[in-house]
Amino acid sequence: QVTVHRTAHYLAMEGYGHYLLGRFGEAIETLSHAEAIAVEHGLDELGSLIGAWRALAELRANRVDEAAAALERCHTRRKPGMGPTETILEMAGIGVDFARGRTFGVIERMRAVHRNFERTGQNVGCVPTGWFGTHMALALGDLEAGAFFLDRVRPLLQGPHATSMIGAHCLLEAWLHQLSGAPRAMDASLREALSQAADPGARVR
Numbered sequence: 001q002v003t004v005h006r007t008a009h010y011l012a013m014e015g016y017g018h019y020l021l022g023r024f025g026e027a028i029e030t031l032s033h034a035e036a037i038a039v040e041h042g043l044d045e046l047g048s049l050i051g052a053w054r055a056l057a058e059l060r061a062n063r064v065d066e067a068a069a070a071l072e073r074c075h076t077r078r079k080p081g082m083g084p085t086e087t088i089l090e091m092a093g094i095g096v097d098f099a100r101g102r103t104f105g106v107i108e109r110m111r112a113v114h115r116n117f118e119r120t121g122q123n124v125g126c127v128p129t130g131w132f133g134t135h136m137a138l139a140l141g142d143l144e145a146g147a148f149f150l151d152r153v154r155p156l157l158q159g160p161h162a163t164s165m166i167g168a169h170c171l172l173e174a175w176l177h178q179l180s181g182a183p184r185a186m187d188a189s190l191r192e193a194l195s196q197a198a199d200p201g202a203r204v205r
Contacts, residue, residue: 167196
């Protein structure tokens, strides 16, 4: 039997798949549909998770106000004990603050989010938070923090599932090497990224 929960969850996963492949318009549309179903039927925790994913997609589409609105809707139906959903909401909230130029404390907040994912063994959360943290740190000139995040993520990029991720990671490493004044290391990272770009999934990332 196809329940309402299963329908919303299926659409949510479809929308998240669009997000991972860089199809942010499709992601936002699908996640909006899934969120509406969850909210209509009182599925608060699932609705909040979908809303957090939608906020991340809105951010990647450079729609900061829409991302903030998605988070605000999540907070109105927030309940204690939502676990990983709370961590994803915090990650998206950090992204909104960073995009709006409210950068004080964002690196430490992202470290805390990353530690939460590590503590609960959720590698699927460790990789994006590590990359987000790296981007924020390097954009703010905090090379030590950038190296911290990259070092935490690199050991996780193993196995077939990680093939499409290595190229994106190498680009961030190249950026760190450039800012650190290490051109040879930068070139090596760029060469590895280009070699990974032969994989269609890696090219999208």
